[in-house]
Amino acid sequence: MTVLQIAALAAVAVSGGAVVIMEDPLRQALLLGMFGLSLTILFFVFQAPDVALSEIVVSTVGLPVMVLLAIRKVRQQEERQQEEQGESADA
Amino acid sequence: MSRRTRLTFFGVAVACFGTVLVIGFTGLPPFGDYHGVYGQVLNGVAVSLRHATDIVTSLNFDIRAFDTLGEEFILFSSVLGVVLLLRQMRKEDEQESEEGEQEGEEEHTFAGASEALRALSLVLVPTMIAIGVYIVVHGALTPGGGFQGGVILAAAPLGVFLGGRYLKMKRIAPDTLVESGEAIGALGFALVGLGGLIFVGIFFKNFLPFGIPGHLLSAGMQPIASIAVGLEVAGAFVLAWTEFLDQAMLMSDEEDG
Secondary structure, eight states, X not given: OOHHXXXXXXXXXXXXXXXXXXXXXXXXXXXXXXXXXXXXXXXXXXXXHHHHHHHHHIIIIIHHHHHHHHHHHHHHHHHHHHHHHHHHHHO | OOHHHHHHHXXXXXXXXXXXXXXXXXXXXXXXXXXXXXXXXXXXXXXXXXXXSOHXXXXXXXXXXXXXXXXXXXXXXXXXXXXXXXXXXXXXXXXXXXXXXXXXTTTOOXXXXXXXXXXXXXXXXXHHHHHHHHHHHTTTTSSOOHHXXXXXXXXXXXXXXXXXXXXXXXXXXXXXXXXXXXXXXXXXXXXXXXXXXXXXXXXXXXXXXXXXXXXSSOSTTHHHHHHHHHHHHHHHHHHHHHHHHIIIIIHHXXXXX
């Protein structure tokens, strides 16, 4: 095993752990992108460029964007519910 | 359940799992040792039998193409499910505020998109399209193929969105174009399989001349299959992202206003 391969494995372990430990979903989504990037490097240094090419877009762009949009949608609904509750309390 | 009981359960589970893991790892073959007979055979015959220099593509789009047909339609039907669900939800709100939507469309920009981000997206979008097309058409020659090139192509309109131009993104990738691209790609791959059935008598048998290894038009039907899958994947991803974006961006404005 080369130094590069060991470094890539360590990067995957650290960033994967960081995604689990982080509690704020927004930061979790960004860390997920970093985790995907380290996975891409891992696949590349282990001589699987085909998988690395699929991984780079799906995990660094595709998945975080969907998670971010879902977070935005959930927060909007929460804000609306809070406003409605506030209005009913005023009345 | 108290914290202590939970920790006890966790400790026991971790100890058991750790033991199994250690036993399993000690029995593994050494690093880099490969015993897959199928893989070794393919490595030996792909260039001579199919004139393809990328073994992974010749596996996906030729030797094991029937599996890829199934995978392709998994993606197709799951994106169709997303679209069906989200458009159904959107319709309820749209009927109420159909007129309000027309006015604000031109002005819609993504808050927080700086000039630098916009300039970067201007450079990135054409680069991504070029790389995507390159990877799709060189599927049988270099690493990558329909799926890989397709997702890169799909990421290009997303770059326009990140540059702060959501409705411009809809203009360079209009819904009808994306939808028909996805459908034509899915159909095209099935037709490639049917071509084998018609001309050689076996579904997904490589029926085109193989050409010279390393040339753009070599490996028979693989480049065509790669382009079909590229179209389908790019369309599917853009369609799914557009539906999610419509949910989060357009509907929220209607609610605010």
